[in-house]
Amino acid sequence: MGSRYTDPNPFQEDEGEEFNPFANQATQGNNHGGGAFYMPAHGSVPPATSKLSPLPPERAGYDRGATISIPLDSDQDFRTKEKELKAKATELKRREQDLKRKEDAIARSGIVLEEKNWPPFLPIIHHDITNEIPIHLQKLQYVAFTSFLGVVACLVWNLVAVTAAWIKGEGPTIWFLAVIYLIAGVPGAYVMWYRPLHRAMRTDSALKFGWFFLAYMFHIAFTVFAAVAPPIIFKGKSLTGILPALDLLTSNAIVGIFYMIGFALFALESVISIWVIQQVYMYFRGSGKAAEMKREAAKSTMMAAF
Numbered sequence: 254m255g256s257r258y259t260d261p262n263p264f265q266e267d268e269g270e271e272f273n274p275f276a277n278q279a280t281q282g283n284n285h286g287g288g289a290f291y292m293p294a295h296g297s298v299p300p301a302t303s304k305l306s307p308l309p310p311e312r313a314g315y316d317r318g319a320t321i322s323i324p325l326d327s328d329q330d331f332r333t334k335e336k337e338l339k340a341k342a343t344e345l346k347r348r349e350q351d352l353k354r355k356e357d358a359i360a361r362s363g364i365v366l367e368e369k370n371w372p373p374f375l376p377i378i379h380h381d382i383t384n385e386i387p388i389h390l391q392k393l394q395y396v397a398f399t400s401f402l403g404v405v406a407c408l409v410w411n412l413v414a415v416t417a418a419w420i421k422g423e424g425p426t427i428w429f430l431a432v433i434y435l436i437a438g439v440p441g442a443y444v445m446w447y448r449p450l451h452r453a454m455r456t457d458s459a460l461k462f463g464w465f466f467l468a469y470m471f472h473i474a475f476t477v478f479a480a481v482a483p484p485i486i487f488k489g490k491s492l493t494g495i496l497p498a499l500d501l502l503t504s505n506a507i508v509g510i511f512y513m514i515g516f517a518l519f520a521l522e523s524v525i526s527i528w529v530i531q532q533v534y535m536y537f538r539g540s541g542k543a544a545e546m547k548r549e550a551a552k553s554t555m556m557a558a559f
Contacts, residue, residue: 378443385455393536394454397529401447403522404476408435410518411479414493414511421505423490430491438475446472450533462537466530473526480519494519 367379386394408431415423415431446468453461478486482494490497493515502509 380451382451386451387454390454390536393529393532394451396525396532397447397450400522400525400529401442403518403525404442404472405439407476407479407515407518407522408438410515411435411493414508414515415491417508417511418490418501418505421508427489427491430488434491442472462533465533466537469526469530469533473523473530476519476523476526480516480523482516492519 369376369379371378371380380398382391382394382398412428412431412435415427419425419428446465449461449468450465452458453465478494479492480494482490482492482497484496490501490512493512495513495516498509498512498516500509501512
């Protein structure tokens with residue numbers, strides 16, 4: 254009985270040291286009495302042993318303290334690349350300055366890069382009143398553009414009416430003349446007077462205004478003549494004026510009505526054209542461009558004389 258109560262408490266830890274399950278068993282045996290083996294007392298629990306698998310052996314020749322060398326550019330390579338980038342930046346800046354200098358020179362000379370943008374479905378000409386014409390002249394320019402579209406409509410309808418007259422027995426000659434009027438008149442009107450007026454409004458050039466007046470007076474003379482269409486200069490009924498319209502009304506009412514519509518279009522075009530040249534001339538005189546044109550004309554005459 255006495256030995257039973259004197260056995261050590263199996264749940265009591267040793268006060269002097271801690272049990273390390275990973276320590277060498279021989280060492281633990283020495284710590285518990287100095288023997289080669291540790292024999293637990295009666296009723297005590299033997300120390301737990303580790304069941305973890307040992308770590309794999311390290312690879313031969315592996316140095317934990319060795320550094321991994323990552324190839325980096327040397328200072329010389331870095332400086333070379335820096336010089337190349339600076340050279341490219343300098344070249345880019347020089348090109349930008351050259352381009353800016355050319356754009357300024359073009360702007361001073363009055364030359365504008367004209368991109369074809371009208372009509373929108375099939376761009377043929379450059380036309381931008383909103384961005385290129387001063388706001389106080391835009392209304393006048395729009396009316397002039399209406400006049401240009403008017404002469405296009407007149408010549409197209411003239412071809413339609415003359416085609417109807419040809420079908421009714423008036424002969425093919427008048428039809429070929431109507432085709433020539435359309436082919437020559439539309440681009441001729443744009444090149445001879447509408448584009449000069451557009452550029453004169455944009456650059457405020459007195460000489461361009463002078464060219465417009467000369468070409469536009471010819472345009473007005475043609476529309477007035479076509480509205481009357483006397484049987485002179487132009488062959489027979491190749492123009493849908495009032496005189497051939499009255500003649501055809503007696504022989505063929507339908508063709509006569511076509512010619513009357515053509516007469517109305519030419520008459521309306523004449524009225525609009527007269528208003529346009531009047532307004533442009535009033536602006537020309539009021540802005541002092543008339544005196545400037547006289548001076549430039551006199552200067553050109555003197556230079557030609559010398």
